[in-house]
Amino acid sequence: MITINEIIQAIFYIIALIAIAPVLGGFIAKVLNGESNFLTPVFVVLEKTIYKFSKIDPSEEMDWKLYTYALLTFNFFGILILVLLQLFQAYLPFNPQGLPNVEITLALNTAVSFVTNTNWQSYAGETTLGYFTQMIGLTVQNFVSAATGVAVLLVLIRALKTRKGNTLGNFWVDLTRTILYILLPLSIIWAVLLVSQGVVQSFSSYKEITMLEGGKQIIPFGPAASQIAIKQIGTNGGGFFNVNSAFPFENPTPFSNFLELLAILLLPASLVFAFGNLIGAKKHAWIIFGVMLFLFVSGLTVSIISEYSTNNVFNQSGLMEGKETRFGIVNSVLWSTATTAASNGSVNAMHSSLSPLSGLITMFNMEIGEIIFGGVGCGLYGMLLFIFLTVFIAGLMVGRTPEYLGKKIESHEVKWSIVAILLPSAVILLFSAIAMKTNAGLSSLANAGPHGYSEVLYAFSSAAGNNGSAFAGLNANTAFYNLMIALGMLIGRFGVLIPVMIISGGLVKKNVAPASAGTLSTDNFLFAILLTGVIIIVGALTFFPALSFGPILEHLLMGEGLTF
């Protein structure tokens, strides 16, 4: 049975989010707008040094093509360096365990995974990657991949705001300001708080100890706290250790769990309010936030009820399989819901062992495109695509040219929005189908029956949504999955990001028309219902058949007490 204390913890989490997001959002808006803030004196010298060293002209304005080109070039080198670091890690310093060089498909998968903000892990941190690779390679991409998301969001905001313009800002400046004034300070605060709870931050080599009752145990270490802080803040989710935030050194106490949970949704939620401030539509921001919160709380409620319902196979409810005692049931599904709503992908419980309907919620959250808060930056620009679609559909209903924040939404915008929504969906469905039809795909399954298929569907939902969590029974470290998932992550990231840039390039040239009697209001309850409807209908129509073969079937068979 659920306890009162557990209910209080869940409610407290939601209240904390609602209280902090608008305040932090206000600060973020200032930073992104280039205004000076209380952190300016601390970081301004560093900021200018970076520009000078990299020969960046911060006053240079880029059009959408140059901006996209700079972004893609930077991401390309990010992947390249990360692959090289892994391929040659045995020759690099800070590798006290002497971990060998990483195999090439795994190295490629991991590099793509961290650059695309997915942080899917085919590897086990403590036995695959040395401290140098984790710090110099992974921690860096944790920062820049999140900042890249914010940069693209910022481009879309400028496109909506600018009247008949052409340029959309400077990629390098947006990246730098996001890292220095938002991600880095928050990470420092979180890292220190996490160490205070017992998260390790040590360069010591692993210790082999004799347990009290005899028998050997290897205790792993590493500079974990600094990486875990940005992993949570930047919706990255790549664990320092194999079981991610279920490992006691990564998440030792219920309070560290709360801090990490809060960090998952903190920036994605705050960015909604930053958007409202920047664009001068604060009420509209609350509507978007409300829709996200509604979808989040609905998913959470289903998950909690499902976990506490009796599993007829075991005649037990609240199964602790794959969960940690210090967190309990509610904190585990609060996390599974939040981490899939935002494209974080860290876990504090094993999603594969969740009840089928909790598993369904995690998959649905990822499949609708990671827009319930979503990834840092990319969550909101994904949501804005759905808003374009909603405005367009509503416009068709009343027979008027649809407008959003004064900009006309026409075929160009709608066409590219559809591309961005369909590409990841196609990856999920087609790649899963390929895996289910080939030996290379099927030989990795850990569970039989509908759950085995769910493992595959989950993997590609996670890849295309740039989430990174897994039904981890699946042996994903094979050439087949490493390459398929890497491709899925690339399409999931750039198949949305590039259309958003193209849309921005078109929007920025349009005039801002004043609202008229025929304009659909986007800051009332009716709009919230329309938007929610569009999201659920698009998601359900696309994925209901696929989900019914997996978690829904498993749920029904579990009700009969069947096992596989």
Added chain:
Amino acid sequence: MKNQISISIKYLLAITLITGLIYPLFISLISVILFPHKASGSLIEEDGIVIGSKLIGQKFETDKYFWSRPSAIDYNPAPSSGTNLAPTSERLKQIFLKRKKDFAEKNFLKNPELIPNEMLFASASGVDPHISPASAMLQVERIAKARNFDRAKKEKIIGLINSLTESPQFGVWGNSVVNILLLNLALDKMN
């Protein structure tokens, strides 16, 4: 356009220096000053020898110790892992039934339905350091017998569980739990 390539490389270098090197080292520095014990893994030493970490659960299976939760990796986190078995897994069902029978028999329980579910299912990390106080209480009879404790000493074990029970953090977060390694260390000191 060509310009962006050279900027990318230099920028990556600069940002790697800041976020990949200075940032983690800065956190290490603060950690060493403020929380040296915790940053280095909350290790427990006895007579100068590290016997474990407070945070990492250990394997206990003899009758004279409190048992930890089932583990997918036999308490050796190289690497850490759960079982990832499905809620409809036949394998999990068989393991579950066996655990239930064994736990009830070895602890002299008449009603196996009383066993808290965390003792029957494996943890996420494979090194969960805690169990619930209720699960600890069910093991007292067995431990007292294995150690030839009289009634008074048995009462003391119960006192030990109560004193080592950690209630929700700051009154809000988490459940009441007992750290098994600390409990067993205290148990050994009773003799």
